[in-house]
Amino acid sequence: MTGGAECNLLDVGYARSLYSFGNIKVAKKQYEKILRLDSLCINTRLQYANVLKKESDYAKAFFNYCWLTSYDSTNFYFWEQRAECEVMLGDYLHAINSYDNAIAFNRQNLDIVVKYVKLLIQLKVPTEDIMAEADSALRIDSLYIPLLKLKGKLFADQKKYKKSLEIFTKVYELGDSSFFTLKYLGINKYSTGLYYQSIPDFEKAFERDSSDSFMNFVYSSSLFQIGDRKQALKIADYTEHMLTPDSSLVAVIYDLKGDINFENRDYSLAVECYEKAQNYSKNENEFIFKIGKSYYFAKDYAIST
Numbered sequence: 001m002t003g004g005a006e007c008n009l010l011d012v013g014y015a016r017s018l019y020s021f022g023n024i025k026v027a028k029k030q031y032e033k034i035l036r037l038d039s040l041c042i043n044t045r046l047q048y049a050n051v052l053k054k055e056s057d058y059a060k061a062f063f064n065y066c067w068l069t070s071y072d073s074t075n076f077y078f079w080e081q082r083a084e085c086e087v088m089l090g091d092y093l094h095a096i097n098s099y100d101n102a103i104a105f106n107r108q109n110l111d112i113v114v115k116y117v118k119l120l121i122q123l124k125v126p127t128e129d130i131m132a133e134a135d136s137a138l139r140i141d142s143l144y145i146p147l148l149k150l151k152g153k154l155f156a157d158q159k160k161y162k163k164s165l166e167i168f169t170k171v172y173e174l175g176d177s178s179f180f181t182l183k184y185l186g187i188n189k190y191s192t193g194l195y196y197q198s199i200p201d202f203e204k205a206f207e208r209d210s211s212d213s214f215m216n217f218v219y220s221s222s223l224f225q226i227g228d229r230k231q232a233l234k235i236a237d238y239t240e241h242m243l244t245p246d247s248s249l250v251a252v253i254y255d256l257k258g259d260i261n262f263e264n265r266d267y268s269l270a271v272e273c274y275e276k277a278q279n280y281s282k283n284e285n286e287f288i289f290k291i292g293k294s295y296y297f298a299k300d301y302a303i304s305t
Contacts, residue, residue: 012044019051027051042071046078053081058088069101076106084115092123113137114146127154145176149184156184161191179208183215190218195225206235213239251280258290267298 015030031048034041049064065082072078083098099116106112113133120130134151138144152167165188171181182205189198202219210216216239223232258273271294278287 012041012047015044016047024051024055040071042068049081053085056088058085061085062089069098073101074105076102076109076112079105080112080115087119092119095119096123107137107140110137110141110144110147114150117147117150121150121154127158130154143174145171145174149176149180152184156188156191159191161188164188165192177204179205182208183212186222187215187218190222190225195222198222199226210238211242213243216242247280248282251277251286253277254280255287255290258287258294262290262294262297265297267294270294271298 012034015027015034019027028048028051031044031051034044035048038044045064045068049061049068052058052061052064062082062085065078065085068075068078069082079098079102083095083102086092086095086098096116096119099112099119102109102112103116117130117134120133131151131154134147134154137147138151148167148171152164152171155161155164155167164184168181168184168188172185182201186198186201186205189195189201198219199222202215202222205212205215206219216235220232220235220239223229223235254273254277258270258277261267261270261273271291274287274291274294278284278291281287
């Protein structure tokens with residue numbers, strides 16, 4: 001798919017090389033130069049749009065993908081890339097339309113459907129409509145794991161844990177043992193009373209990512225249910241420590257805010273900040289001088305004004 005004779009392959013290759021070696025600004029100018037000479041050079045415009053998108057210049061990328069969809073309105077890839085730019089620009093309604101077109105022109109590409117479904121979930125579209133979209137795609141490939149996982153999560157969000165468990169069990173049997181799958185296997189088993197069965201899933205998930213506070217809570221609850229109070233408390237303590245900010249860092253932040261307010265002659269706020277810093281400090285006398293100095297200057301400031 002190329003335009004007129006002016007579309008020089010050497011020039012295009014030069015632009016591509018410039019970008020690959022990190023000379024992004026010059027590469028963009030080279031693409032723009034080629035397109036000025038031949039606006040119908042489709043491959044060049046597509047490369048240029050892709051470069052713009054990779055560099056997060058979504059507005060310019062969107063303009064070029066729009067041009068491409070106008071030139072060839074049946075190309076699913078053009079519509080998919082346009083939709084992704086529209087999402088990044090916050091134009092969600094048009095993104096839905098673009099994804100619709102991309103799917104219509106290539107129903108076999110279920111990866112597009114996954115992106116579409118994620119957008120619908122983000123926009124809080126009624127779950128029934130999202131399920132219908134997912135089910136339509138799964139009729140093409142009933143074992144497409146990314147869509148099965150999304151459908152399983154939707155059931156879990158609706159508290160339909162048995163249905164969700166069926167899906168995630170199937171996903172696991174298909175060979176997906178990702179953190180996401182293990183997490184929802186554990187949560188669904190816990191929520192259906194299968195406390196003992198949930199523990200191995202939680203253990204594996206926790207080994208991979210121990211920063212998910214909600215999963216940790218359910219994991220600890222499951223351990224408590226089976227009588228392993230020692231391990232349940234260990235997980236609960238770990239999660240509490242993870243969620244509690246470093247007190248010394250908080251003290252430093254309040255100290256800085258106190259200094260700023262002091263220099264602004266807002267002594268009452270300075271005292272408030274220094275007192276908070278004192279509460280988080282490990283040294284009980286660390287901020288007494290600053291608090292006293294603020295009270296002293298507040299008194300002088302009140303007299304002078």
